[in-house]
Amino acid sequence: MKVTVIVTLKPTVLDPQGNAIQRNLETAGISGVTDVRQGKYFEVEVSDAVGASERRVLIERLARDVLTNPVIESYRIEWE
Amino acid sequence: MKFGVVVFPGVNCDRDCRDAVTAVTGQPVEFIWHQETSVEGFDALVLPGGFSYGDYLRPGAIARFSPVMAAIGAFARRGGLVIGICNGFQMLTEAGLLPGALLKNAGTKYVCRYLHLRAESSETPFTCAMEKGRLLHMPIGHGDGNYQADRETLGRLEDADRIAFRYVDGDGRATAEANPNGSVSNIAGIVNEGRNVMGMMPHPDRSFDRILGSEDGRLVFQSMIGALSRV
Numbered sequence: 001m002k003v004t005v006i007v008t009l010k011p012t013v014l015d016p017q018g019n020a021i022q023r024n025l026e027t028a029g030i031s032g033v034t035d036v037r038q039g040k041y042f043e044v045e046v047s048d049a050v051g052a053s054e055r056r057v058l059i060e061r062l063a064r065d066v067l068t069n070p071v072i073e074s075y076r077i078e079w080e
Numbered sequence: 081m082k083f084g085v086v087v088f089p090g091v092n093c094d095r096d097c098r099d100a101v102t103a104v105t106g107q108p109v110e111f112i113w114h115q116e117t118s119v120e121g122f123d124a125l126v127l128p129g130g131f132s133y134g135d136y137l138r139p140g141a142i143a144r145f146s147p148v149m150a151a152i153g154a155f156a157r158r159g160g161l162v163i164g165i166c167n168g169f170q171m172l173t174e175a176g177l178l179p180g181a182l183l184k185n186a187g188t189k190y191v192c193r194y195l196h197l198r199a200e201s202s203e204t205p206f207t208c209a210m211e212k213g214r215l216l217h218m219p220i221g222h223g224d225g226n227y228q229a230d231r232e233t234l235g236r237l238e239d240a241d242r243i244a245f246r247y248v249d250g251d252g253r254a255t256a257e258a259n260p261n262g263s264v265s266n267i268a269g270i271v272n273e274g275r276n277v278m279g280m281m282p283h284p285d286r287s288f289d290r291i292l293g294s295e296d297g298r299l300v301f302q303s304m305i306g307a308l309s310r311v
Contacts, residue, residue: 014262
C-alpha cells in the first residue's frame with residue numbers, strides 16, 4: 001500500500017530556499033507570487049503483509065520520528 | 081585519558097579530529113565505527129564534521145539512528161564529555177542531546193572561510209581554558225549552520241550561561257554582518273544542561289596549528305583535557 005507523507009517547515013521558521021525561489025520568479029516571467037515555502041514529499045510503500053492498525057502506527061512513527069524534525073517541521077499523512 | 085572519534089559513513093573530518101586531539105593533548109585516540117554498540121573505556125568522544133549519509137533527509141538525521149548513537153546518549157547522560165563539530169553538532173541536535181535545530185544558511189550558500197568567535201562562557205569543560213570574551217580565529221565550512229530554537233529554549237540557554245560561542249567581527253561585536261549563516265543571536269556553539277555535551281559549527285580541528293592559519297582551536301581540546309584531569 002502506498003502512503004504519502006508531506007513535511008513542511010513550521011510557519012515561524014525562515015525558509016531561505018523558498019525565499020530564493022520567490023525572489024527570482026520575476027525573471028521567469030511569473031509575477032504576483034508573494035511567498036513560496038519549500039517542503040518535502042515522500043511516497044512510502046508498505047508491505048501488504050502489515051495489518052491496517054500496525055501500518056498506521058508504523059507510518060506515524062516514520063513521519064514523526066524520522067522524516068520530521070519536530071523543532072522546525074510538521075507533517076501531514078495522506079492515506080490512499 | 082582516551083578519546084574516541086566516532087566515524088559515520090560520509091564524515092570527512094574524522095582524521096582531522098584525531099590529529100588535532102593527538103597534537104594538542106598527546107592522549108591516545110581511537111576511531112569508533114558507527115556500528116559499535118559500546119563506548120566503554122573512553123573518557124571523551126568527538127563527533128566529527130562531514131556529510132554523514134550524504135546529508136540526505138536532513139544533516140545528521142540518519143546518523144542519529146546509527147547503533148553507536150544509543151551508546152553515546154547513555155555516555156552523555158552519565159556525564160561523559162561529548163563534542164560535536166559541524167555535522168557532529170547537527171547529529172547532536174537531531175538526537176535530542178542538544179536543543180534547537182540547524183537550518184539551511186540564511187544566505188542559501190555553503191560558507192567556507194575563517195571568521196571570529198567570542199567565547200561566551202569559561203564555565204564549560206570545552207571552554208575552561210579561555211577567559212570569557214576571548215576572541216578566537218577559526219574556520220567554518222557548512223551549508224546548514226543556521227542555529228534556531230524557540231524563544232523559551234533561547235531564554236534557558238541564555239539564563240543558564242549555556243551559549244559557548246558567538247560569531248563576532250574582528251572587534252568582538254556580535255553584529256548581523258559578522259553572522260555567516262543567520263543563526264539566532266549569532267550563536268555558534270552551545271552546551272547541554274549538564275554542560276558535558278557541546279555542539280559547535282566552527283572547526284577547532286582545522287585550527288590547531290599555525291600552518292593551518294590559526295591555532296586557536298587548541299584551546300577547545302586543552303579545555304577538555306584540563307576538565308578531564310580535574311575529575
